[in-house]
Amino acid sequence: MFYLHQIDPIAIHIGSRGVHWYGIMYLLGFLAAWFLGRARVKAGRLPGVDANAYGDLMFYAMLGVVLGGRLGYILFYDLRTYIDNPLQIVKIWEGGMSFHGGLLGVVAAMFWWARKHKLAFFDVADFIAPLVPPGLGFGRLGNFINGELWGKPTGGTWGVVFPQDPDVTRLRLGAEALRAQFEAGTLNIYARHPSQLYQFALEGVAMFAILWWFSSRPRPRYAVSGLFALLYGVFRFAVEFVRLPDQQLGYLAFGWLTMGQALSLPLILIGLFWLWKSRKAPTLQPQPAAPPANA
Template sequence: MQFPNIDPIAFQLGPLAIHWYGLMYAIGFFGGLWLGKLRARTQPWRGWSTEQVDDLLFYVVAGIIIGGRLGSTFFYNFDSFIADPISIFRVWEGGMSFHGGFLGVVAAVIIFAKRKGKSWFEVGDFVAPLVPLGIALGRLGNFINGELWGHPTDVPWGMIFPGADDQPRHPSQLYQMLGEGFTLMIALWWYSNKPRPRMAVSGFFLVGYGILRTAAEFFRVPDAHIGYLALDWLTMGMMLSIPMIVVGAVLMALAYKQGKMDVYDESGKKA
């Protein structure tokens, strides 16, 4: 199967070219905002207002963009940064790391929680189910760009990517879109649909993402300038995801042991 020849530029506004990759991020941000407001309206026991969700979006977007860019630079492209430090600001050329974006969101959650008088994990538990939609759309952007392809394969849906060679390869971007994107979103939405102990939803996200990302790494070709870190199968993506599984499992165990709930009554006070 030949990779579809998709123009990476979705449309142009005069001299400004709008790329599909950036457009996917924008749709993800607004989709997350809509989902957040839906949760605030339909689940008042969470103690969130739609105005707080609006404020939260600003922090999360800043965390994703800054953290994602810094993560891509320092985790995957440090040598290029040393050779050309200005490259870190050329976001339009691509280059975003999920793990860097995740750390950026963690920092944003901590700052937001402190300013709004909420606990870190109360905010984290609210944000976690909103994130996978953005992950799914980001992976779709990777697919449209024809980047981050998988290993050679003989499965019927294997694709020949122009930037690789003439071998059919796993469309690993779509695997990640379906796995750590939509599958994780559905699982998190279901799990968080009723009150859970504080930290449990955040822990579920870490475990779910870590497992699904690690699994996807077995199909995806590692970055050429990094390759395998050890054993001819251990990748940077795995190295950054496995600790997420461990931390997430610890958080879930502590959550159910402590049993603290973030549930509010109609007056806005904790029940």
């Protein structure tokens, strides 16, 4: 089955401007983390932390995601472009966010917040880890709607035809002509893997289901964070085999190693190390907040 990607990246048009789906996806990710985390705070999964303190943590984590994700993308993937055109840095709605940079930003936010509240960093990290996959999933949906980060040609009887694909843009067809050519079957040779949707399924849906189940009962310190790092590293490394490398970077080595894979390998190793370390680590027990006394 083939699909022609003709999704408007702007969800709501307001004059010459509009609200982009990419921004809405980020908002949905933060809202999911907020409500899921509030439920766990109420259940005492982070003893000594109330709703207000958790709100501060979410605010700092949000800043870490946005600032770290943007700076990470610039440093890891496209430094030259942003040196030549610094104003591109603020155009987050056009895409260009790095998970690994965002992760470092969130780690910095959690470290500062944990120190401020005199909590063990990994107790906070284990609490936050299951809340992250919904945001990853929504972010990948945003990538798909934007028509960016597509995969390699499927070479089969299915796939997605992206008008942004240079091979398609060279045909110089308008939207209606493109649709007509697609329905005639002449664009099938340009069908690509929707790698964004693969990542949505793995990094978003699968990771959330596994981590939420795994963390549904108390686990030793490091265990939830370790499983998060391991799962993301493995899923990202695998999908990169059918995803095109960033054009400005290409393959880093061996004719197949991408920047995404190079950055994911340390996560796999760190995840395995944390899981190993969790075997002799203490287990944080839930302490539900006491109900308010009757007046």
